[in-house]
Every structure is written in structure tokens, then in C-alpha cells.
Amino acid sequence: MRFEISIIVARKEIKEIVLRSKLILSMVFILPVVFGVIMPCVLAWITLPMIAAPVTGYSIPPLTDNWFLIPPGGQFYIFFINLYAGLLNLIQPLMIPVYIAADSFAGEKERRTLEPVLATPITDFELLFGKALTSLIPALTVSIFSISLSVISVNVISFQVFGFILYPVAPILMLYVLGIPLMSLLTVFVMVLVSSKVNRVREASQVGGVVITPLIILFFTQIFGVVELSLLTVTVYILVLIFAVVGLMFASLKVFNRQKLIEMI
């Protein structure tokens, strides 16, 4: 495994797919502003009245050490802001790789540009790793940028009321640190498998939308109080993600080899 060869592939693809595609480039710039500033700010402003009149009927897990000191309305606000701002920031590492990986894998099939690359001394794994980096680097960069913006904007609005930093709470922070790279990887490997079956970028990105499922499951289990948002549940979620990523990586390696790729062209 020569890491520098994968970097060469990733640099070429980021230039070709990310920086020279209007759709992806606009996504990279617009998503952090929308998901990191506009929507969290709107949420934080419009839900501040919840502190006085909390919505009842939800199970609210203790998310901070001094939970017992916070009135029920404040608890719900913290839970609500963390869940929604968290969801918004977790969508990006899933959405961005879908489009980049669709262009990188299915796009290369559609444009029939793979043959001379396969004729060079690059190994299948170096190529796959390079293409994975192509999706991971922008996804992680955008996510870090967007999370930073949302942390600043939410806390600027809520600090005057609470007097402490209420977002992100530990489970959400854990999801950001461990979940985002894992979810991005999961998307890449799903896209490798999807691209092995379809020949068009559009089809691949449509089918690839399935990657959002684990996040939706996590979100709705919180909303309906099925599972509490705690370090334990996030740990379990992360472990499930790790197993899924490892399994999908092996499945992708099986599909992503010269023989199969060239036969598809």
C-alpha cells in the first residue's frame, strides 16, 4: 500500500469532481451556512419560549452534569437544540459523500475513463482508498466547519439565557467526533456497491440516498423516546456503525477489483 499514490488519486479527483462541479462546489459552500448558521439560529430563536412552556410527553435524558438544576423547560430546550442541530450536522457527512462518490465511482464508469488508470501500477486498494479520501476530505472539512459555526451561533443565542454552553452535549460531541468519519466511510462503501450495479451518476446518487437511514433511525428513536440519547446509546450506535463499515469495506473490496470494473466498462 503506497499512501502517496492514493493521495495523487484523491488530489486529482477533488480537483476534477469537487472544485469543477457546480453542484458539489455549491453544496460544499452552502451547506455549512444553511445547516451550521441559518437553521440552528432559527431553531434556537423560535424555541426559546419552550423554556417557559415546555412541550410535555417526551422522555428527556439527562444530558449535562447539572441537569437537576435546570428547569424542565430548559431541559427540553437543550435536548431539542442538541437533537436538531446534531441531526443537521450529521446529514452533511452523509449527503456530501453520496454526490462525490457517485461521480467518482459511477461517473468514471459512465465516462469510461477507468481503463488507462487500471493499466498503471496502482493496486485496487490504493485506487479505492484514494477515491474514499476524495469523499472523506470534503465531507469532514465541511462538517468541521459547519459544526463550528453551529456551536458558535447556538451558544451565542442561548448563553444569555442559560449562562453556560449547552451545545453540543457529550453524546452529540461523541457522535461528531466518532460518528461523522464512520458515517462518511459508510456512505463511500455503500456508493461503491451501488456503483457496481448502476451505470449513471444520477441513478447512483438517487439509490445512494439510502445511507441516510441509520441517521433517521437514530433521530426517530430519540423523538419518540424509544431510546435515550446518552453516552451508552451513542456508544452502541458507534459500535454498530463500526461493524457496518468493516462489513461494507470487505464487500466493496470484493466488488472493486480490476476484473469486475473493466468488464463493466
Next chain:
Amino acid sequence: MYMTPSSRSVVVLEKLTKSFNGKIAVYQNSYEIEEGTIFGLLGPNGAGKTTTIRLLTGVLKPSEGDAEIYGYRLSRNVNVIRSIVGVLPENRALYDRLTAQENLEFYGKLYGLKDSELYERIRNLLAFLDLHDVKDTFVGKFSMGMRQKVALARALIHQPKLLLLDEPTSNLDPVMSSKLKDYIKELSGKLGTTILISSHHLAEIENICSKIAIINNGHVISVGGINELKRKIWGYREFEIKLLEFKPDFKKIIESISGVADIMYSDNKIFYKCVDAEKVNPPLIKALVQADAKILSLKETERTLEDLYMKLIRGE
């Protein structure tokens, strides 16, 4: 200084076979290609030429058989083989959203070229192919001919020992096509690069290839030098004698010479076939001269590669 092709075989195909879903797509009989040779691969569409090229670049894995390229076995050293083989695929396969320079840089780096060496080669190749002025233009905006040139530069970027060209002159204008043929000859002659060309342009193959393989339905049906194959296929040579004046007596004289066959007469011309021309022609000319025939010319009727191709593929 030009090198003559050495007798060292650098590409050895050993019953190289590729099957898809149990159906044989290519079966290459065992044959060899000498170093510095320009070797032509001829055959109709779907004959297996592209599959053969993909096997030799290590992109496809053989179902059976093996090949040795510059001493490396396809079955064992495929990555080394990939580093010494350059390929110009049929569809050119360029990145439209990258410039000509960026396309070449990417491939040069994949082949492990150092920056200083890489940029010098890119400069030279772009200059040779008249692409220097458009090096920073996206390939997607290029004409077919220009794309062809960039793809060719890509195939040459790492100075391969074996160059595989699939229809190299299609989409090129006559001037560029001729320039490219000269360059191919130069690569083979000066640098000793072994070149395999797959083409439908029979005249082009005849012009630059010293040996050919004719492939049909996945099977190689004939391999050898073009003249050698012509002799093997037809088994005889055809001649035409032009006289100032034809006299009926000449018929008897010609028919009396052993080895002369299929004689035809037309105006002042005599057409005949013979196997061993060196033994047949001198006594025939001598007999005609003694009979007071005024011989204006004696020439061999040339069989073209197209004739050979039609004979082998269609049995015409």
C-alpha cells in the same frame, strides 16, 4: 542512429486465453514479438483485439495461458508489466474536467515520475504533438483529433518499453497521421520500443508493421511477416510480361516452360503464376528473347494486405 529489431523475443504469448461466462473471447496461439518490432493486430470488430490489449496491460486476468513481457510473467509480475507498458485505448478515456497538462501530470505521477522529469517530458510531448498552446484548456473542449493526441502523450509519458495502440490514427488529419506514423517508426527504430498496433486501416498497418497477427472470432488465424504470410496463403507469385507485339508463336514457347501455370493473354500482355520465380523466369525470358520477342517489362503483381486479410477472414 536507427536500431534494427533484435531477434530477442520480448513479448511471448503462451496460449493466452480469456473467457467470459464460459465463452472464449480470445485465444492467442503461442507466438512471439521481437524487440523493436512494430506488430499489427488485425481483425474485424468484435474479433478480440481490445481484449488482447487489455490482457497484455494486465487489466484483465487471463482465464488460461500466460504471457511474458520483457522477462516478466503476466501471472506473477503484473504490476511490473504495467509500469513498462503504455496503452492508448480505443475510447481515449481522458478526464474532460482536467486540462491536457493536468491529465498528463496525473498519469506521470501514477507511474512514479519525479516532478522535474515529469514536467520536462510533458513539455516535450506537448510540443511534439502541437498541443503546447492549449495545454491549459479543458480536454472536454478539445476536438476528437486533439483528444487523440493527449491520449497518445499519456501513453508515452513514462517511456514504455511496450506500447499498445488501439486505432492510433483514427480522428487524426492526414498530416498528423503521417507525422504520428513517422514518430511510431522513430520510437521503434531509435529507442527500440516494441509497438503493437490494432487497426482497421490495412494500408497503414502494411506501411509500418513488419509482422502481423490476424484475429477472427477471438482466435488468431495467422501470424508472421506480411510477405511471408502472402507466400504462405497463396503459395505462388503472379507475374505480368508486357511485349511490344504479341505473336501466336509465343504461346507455345511459354507453355513449354515447366513451372508456369494459369497463363492468360490480353493484348500485348502475358499473365502467369509460378511458385519458384527464380527458377522459372530466367529460362522463360531467354526463350522469348530467342523467339525475337520485344519485352517492354516484367513485373510481379503485388498482393496487398487487404487481399491477404480478405482471403483469411472471408476466404475470398
